[in-house]
Amino acid sequence: MFKHLLKPARTGAVFLLSCLAASVACAADKTTYPDAAASDPKTMGWMVGAPPPPDRIVRFADGSYFKFPAMRWSVSNFRQLMPTTNVSRGLGAPVPLARALRSDIDQLTFVPLGSKQSMTWEQSLAANYTDGIVVLHRGQVVYERYFGVLDPQGQHGAMSVTKSVVGTMGAMLVAEGTLDANKKVADYVPELASSAFGNATLRQVLDMTTGLKYSEDYADPNAEVWQHSAAGSPLPKPKDYTGPRTYMEYLLTVKPLGEHGEAFAYKTVNTDVLGWVIARVTGRNVAQLLSERIWQRIGAEQDAYFTVDSIGTPFAGGGLNTGLRDLARFGEMIRNDGQYLGQQIVPKAVVDDIRAGGDKAAFAKGGYDLLKGGSYRNMWWVTHNQDGAFMARGVYGQRIYIDPKAEMVIVRYASNPVASNAANDPVTIPAFEALARQLIAHPQ
Amino acid sequence: MFKHLLKPARTGAVFLLSCLAASVACAADKTTYPDAAASDPKTMGWMVGAPPPPDRIVRFADGSYFKFPAMRWSVSNFRQLMPTTNVSRGLGAPVPLARALRSDIDQLTFVPLGSKQSMTWEQSLAANYTDGIVVLHRGQVVYERYFGVLDPQGQHGAMSVTKSVVGTMGAMLVAEGTLDANKKVADYVPELASSAFGNATLRQVLDMTTGLKYSEDYADPNAEVWQHSAAGSPLPKPKDYTGPRTYMEYLLTVKPLGEHGEAFAYKTVNTDVLGWVIARVTGRNVAQLLSERIWQRIGAEQDAYFTVDSIGTPFAGGGLNTGLRDLARFGEMIRNDGQYLGQQIVPKAVVDDIRAGGDKAAFAKGGYDLLKGGSYRNMWWVTHNQDGAFMARGVYGQRIYIDPKAEMVIVRYASNPVASNAANDPVTIPAFEALARQLIAHPQ
Structure with a gap:
């Protein structure tokens, strides 16, 4: 995440901390923010007009771009706010994702954690301030929706989903x-x-x-x-x-502080260090390596990019921005043991290692109440649920969710006002699990 | 051009002024700068390493990025230095340019203006600090070279070539x-x-x-x-x-200052005003309109981008950056009366109007000694030479050169230390004309 930006949103940050302490309560607490429709960045008209109205200008320098609801525009427009470096897809033809859209998803129902009232899948999209979501089943797009200022040609901040991408590259090199x-x-x-x-x-x-x-x-x-x-x-x-x-x-x-190896402690700097190690041993920064090793090989339809610091260092801990469908291609490649388009892009051993997960006892010390029994491996979150699902998670609800048993990959970009997955997990976890059950029961 | 960047390069700027006064002398004066090989940005190793050595870091804030020779790296990396906005190519498959490379170009000879000694085409590339050059003949790539840190996947600052692109859009709307x-x-x-x-x-x-x-x-x-x-x-x-x-x-x-309509006076702000008018009447800024009307329709293989100011306004006067081959596609579309890939992308009337040129008497008052008899129309430079050639020109030697009679389009990105086409025209003009003669005489 772009921490230098969060400072102005102190209210949200304080809220985040109470969320971390009592995760389930967060969903209810969200009533202090305008809902998805009221905060829709397209409706609000951020940065529209020549010039935009003064109260609809989003600036980097004054931190306004990270205040909700302007943040909902910013996450789809980071490159307009700060310097970036390209992750080239190469120059060839993209490989279109096969499509087999299903009409049985929006009306799926589930019960959010900590709630007694059921919710439909479609309702969950607004509840999570979804900007875009794609569901692949057996590699085919079965569901795809966009909201606000994101569309298939847009690029959205992956935030901490970046960590799983960089962790994958680190594990590849291992x-x-x-x-x-x-x-x-x-x-x-x-x-x-x-x-x-x-x-x-x-x-x-x-x-x-x-x-x-x-x-x-x-x-x-x-x-x-x-x-x-x-x-x-x-x-x-x-x-x-x-x-x-x-x-x-x-x-x-x-x-x-404390001993290494004792407890899972989610800290962005670990990924920045990994990025540094990667750059030192390969002579490529994480943006260059991502292009060469992955983005040019998955049939991506768009270049991706990283935000950079004042000397051009990509922000390995949270700076990746991508098109949503390309993130789906990445997720599908991982689901397929690192194989995609007939190539072994990531070694199968890496994906096996992620699926097997990390140290559960260490993870339990991290205090993630909604992810009990889980673990963290190669910068992926592993649920160890009945389907062996594992995921990449970003601070505003960005996610790659891979359910091996359901042969399902969900990628979601979002802009939840609460800077913690604890805010959306009570809706997200049962929604994604319900969809997995549906795809297993009715594979079509 | 990025004028806020030129200030530190005062020496070069003073030199530029003397160039404008006595254009032909400039080529000789270039000996005060390291030559193309000595200033090669790849050899110099700008921004390589984790971190790069202190004397190889290029920064925006201190203006170092616009000092020669660091500028040679910067022109291929503007997005790493400042915020930008995307010019989407869309999501479909690029349309490859047909290739029929010729081996008779490098050894072509010509005599630079003001010189008595002949030069080969290949020598001209270094003389002009060329970063990349593509020649199309009848729509086929007959020549393509890259130097320094530019490659086919890179994007280079078009600088004032931007004006001709924006002028074309303005003329389309007319x-x-x-x-x-x-x-x-x-x-x-x-x-x-x-x-x-x-x-x-x-x-x-x-x-x-x-x-x-x-x-x-x-x-x-x-x-x-x-x-x-x-x-x-x-x-x-x-x-x-x-x-x-x-x-x-x-x-x-x-x-x-003075009367409108009297004299050609090349001033960047005209293009910025045109960009504002375009944004006001279309509801699209020049980056968005360029994507919708042109970049998505020419089979581009890369997105392009514009640098932006603090409220997201694309720099219409000089902020476009593109892949070189995509600039060639744009030029070829213009050469073909606005038709490309079976579509009329720019109205034929616009191209006819550019070819016919502007007010020669007004142009003569502009003082461009090397372009005698020329004119300026819709932000294109029209030579009125025997082939009816016209061109887009950027401050460091960037160029789109369209020779209708030779059925030739040359696109060049360059990083000449002297911020004026007067510095490279003595070599460029006879080189391009010699190639036109060759293609006419030996079309193959």
Whole structure:
């Protein structure tokens, strides 16, 4: 996520923290925000007109772009707000996704967690402030909807879904022998030796079991997330600024807290460190490597992009933006053991490793009440549910949800005012599971 | 061009002015700069490494990105330096350009203007600091070369070539009756009534015969170009800044100087005004309109993009960036009377109007010694040479050169240290004409 942007939305941030403490309550608490229709960014007319009306201008420098509801426009337009680097799809013809749209999905019903009243699938879209959603079943598009300012030609911020994409690349390099997961971070990036990362293994970084003094508590003005954010901002630093000036400089300053390998602790900086390791060993930053190794091989119909800091470092922890269908292609490739369009794009061993999951005991210490029994592996969230589903999760409800048993991939871009999946999980989890049951029962 | 960037390159800017006064001498004067090989941005290793070495970092905020030789990297990487907006090619399959490469081009010889020694075509590429060049003959690629950090998947700043693209769209709207070229700018954008543009006709804007107090003299710290530049910068304004804050706000402040319609005076702000008129009447900014009307219809293999100001206004006067082959597709479409891939994309009347050219007497007052007998129409430069060639020209040697008689389109991206076509015209003009002669004599 773009942390330097969240600061102005302090109200939402405070709310987020109470959500994390008591996840189920969050869905109900959302009544303090305008609903999806009232906050629809197209209806609101952000950045429309020459010039747009003053109260409909979204700016980067003043932080207005990250305040809800303007944020709903921003997440589909990050490149208009900050510098970015391209993830080329190559120059060939895209490979269209097969389509077999189903009419039995919108009326599916389920009961949100913590609720007694059932909801339809279609109602869930607005409840989750969905910007776009695509469902693949056996590789075919069975459902596709767009809202607000997102359309099939648009690109949306994947936010922390980025971590799973970067984690996949890290695991690829491990499977191929370019990286050794048992080696220490400092073995690859010696500059990090005196930081908290220096004596962490790559495995601990990939599974986020590092012990780091790094708080993403947005309500705390002294939380490390603000220093990380300031360092990574592409804007010029204030004259009296003495802190780190890039993502990499920030990572050098991260201090240890606790032991590595003990507990799952979800911290964005792990992915930034992985990005650095990847860049050092491959000579490619994560945007370049994603293009070469994946985006050019999945028949993508659009280039993707990463936001960058002031020296062009892609934000590995949250800077990826993609077309929704291309994210679906990526998810389908993962579902198919890394195979797609007749090529082995990601080694099967990587996908097997993700499916098998990480350390459940370590994960349990992370406090994700709605994901009990789950684990975290190679920067993917593994449910260990009856279908063996696993997923990538972004802060405003972005998701890649892969249900192997149902042969289903759901990709969703969203702009929920509450910056936590805890806000949408009570609706999302049972909705996605209900759809899986429907596809298994009625594969058509 | 990105004027807010040129300020640090004062030496080059002063040089430019002497070039304009005595155009032919410029080619010789270039010896004060490292040559193409010595300044090759790939060899120099700009922005390579994690992190790049301090002396190889290119930054936006400090203006370093526009100093030669770093500028040679920047022109292929503008989106990494500043916010941009997409020009979607759509989602379908690109239409490959037919290829029939010729081996007789590199050894073609010609005599540069003002020189007594002949030069080969291949030598001309380095002399002009070429980053990429594609030649189409009868629609087939007969020649294609890339240098430095540009490759077929890259996107390069078109700089003032942008003006011809935007001018084409303006002329399209005139041909279709959406705009009346005889109407005043203020008829479309009433806010401009009290500016110099208010009582100018659209025709005068399209042909740059407006009388404006607007100097692009980069050596003069009081030149209006700096105010334009400061207004359009996407960076936050200094606290004590009281001037215009966007491209549009700047246009409101432009004062008249002389009479409209008297003389050709090449001033970037005319294109920005045209962009504003286009946005007002179509409800689409120039990036959106370019996508809908042209980029989605020419079989483009890449999205293009525009740089934007702090409120998302595309820089109509110079902000377009494209893949080189896509620029070739655009040029070929124009050469074919606006027809391409079986569709009439630009009305034939528009291309006829460009070919016929503008007011030669007005043009002669513009002082372009190397383009004697030429004219300017719909933001295209018309040579009125024996082949009826016309062209789009960008500040560092970017060019679309259309030779109807030779059935030839040349598109070139370049990064000449001298910010004026006067520096490369002595080589470019005879080189392109020699190639035209060759293609006519030996069409193969």
